[in-house]
Amino acid sequence: MIEVHNLTYxxxxxxxxxxxxxxVPLGGIVALIGPNGAGKSTLLSLMARLLPLQQGRITVDELxxxxxDDRELARRLAILPQTMHATSRLTVRDLVSFGRYPYHRGRPTKEDRSLVEEGLGLFELSAMADRSLDTLSGGQRQRAFVAMTYVQDTNYVLLDEPLNNLDLAASRSLMVRxxxxxxxKGRTIIIVLHDINVATAYADRVLVMKDGRLCGDGAPRDVVTPELIKDVFETDATLRVVDGRPVVLA
Amino acid sequence: MYPRRLVLLSVLLLLCALGYLFTDVKGSLEFALMFRGKKLAALLLISASQAVAAVMFQTISGNRILTPSIMGFDALYVLILTTAVVFLGAPTYQRLDSGLLMLANATLMCGAAILLFGLLLRRGRDDLMRMLLTGVVLAVMLRSVTGLMQRVIDPNEYAVVQAASFARFARAETDLLGVSAALCLVALAFAWRMRHRLDVLALGPVVSTSLGEPPLKGQRWALLLISVLVSVSTALVGPVAFFGLLVSALTYMVLPTYRHAVLLPGSALIAGVILVGGQWALERVFSFSTPLSVVVEFLGGLVFLLLLLKGLKR
Incomplete structure (x- = not known):
């Protein structure tokens, strides 16, 4: 369980x-949505300890x-970067192997290596395991990063707008994974999303933010309503229900 | 990874060292060996510290153009030294134990470097051009303040400062060798222990945080080691601007890996080959016609321009 107490920034x-x-209890996908400048990324960055806390408290399980300890936290909570400057010096296998770093601190055991190979297989990266990262497409690179966080074996994975720069196929494949x-695998995924339709399609729970406050929380079909579009996003896009889930027509 | 290349580099360095020690010995071999041995040791210390400092700095700052010297680390050292001479006066300064003085300088340098460059790294990591500009301006500022103080002081005191602030590989301060070697070896040992952390820090702030290696902590620790290494080598031979860059650029070419377990020793070996080999060639073949620092700075400067132009094009 991740608990956030009276967080002010x-x-x-x-x-x-x-x-x-x-x-946020264990399991499921939680989407953070809201207009630009609502504070979604800041909230995620604070949970991810990318920003220093000012007021309030965040606990991850009992930590x-x-x-x-940063190493303890790294075994509970992983952060998926948006994109990294691809360096030609890293191969896909090198990158995925870094996922085990919080456990072995630079001295991988046999078990670590076999977990890395399992991760490569699971994300269909085995064939390109020895290629360097800068030869991959954006989607493939993103997949390598997801494989790294998978191998890191944490209960929680945080993602900040991972669909930026990805085309339709790559976005869908990432969300399906x-x-x-x-x-x-029972992982808990907290993800900042721009596209409400992606949130309603894949998330179990949606948190709505506006002006630095939480203003909605629940299952997508309960939260995403015409009022939400009007009051929170301040626009008059139409909302239709397609196949039982709300879809915003932009 | 690349064990053959590392072995090859070691053999090359060994050959250079033997050549430096044994060619053209006139008179007592024993005397020549002692005299040259000290200089060789100084050159090796400088090579290792400049190389490791440059590679570490490039890792924590996330680019391959900036080195501690370009950002003004050695300018900071000369400033501290000048300030000490100004406030203590040259006679007092010269009466102080040189080893003790070096320790004090290195300590001051660590504090100042963490304050200045720590702040710079935190603000500028994502913006290379801004960091480069700030660094170069900072270096110029440090040099100007130093220049001002040097103009204000008594000419005799100026001579003391000047003697300590010019690169001269041929006349390394061998009387400082003991303290320098101790400081340097300790810093190098810690750098070696940090090798896996450096691999992770090179992945950028988000990934290294995710993997439990907070970038600020790692940067501070690395800056501390870099300060010690730069102080030692500046105290021994004076400031060299582009040597570290020349070495790190060559290292990434010869050893295209991300592993600092290979990069750190590899860069030290390459630096050693350049300095010892270069010094040997200049002393014996060209009979001291050009100081090595001029050649090294010329080549290093060229590399800097090339990297900068390549970086701008991208």
């Missing part, structure tokens, strides 16, 4: 997040962010 007196509290991680 400011940048030079401008409130970015105001008194946010929430709980406290900012106090507990995340769904599998949640369903088959």
């Amino acid at each position: 400011r940048i030079a007196d401008a409130p970015i997040l105001t008194d946010i509290s929430l709980r 406290t962010v900012g106090q507990s 995340l769904r599998e991680l949640a369903d088959a």
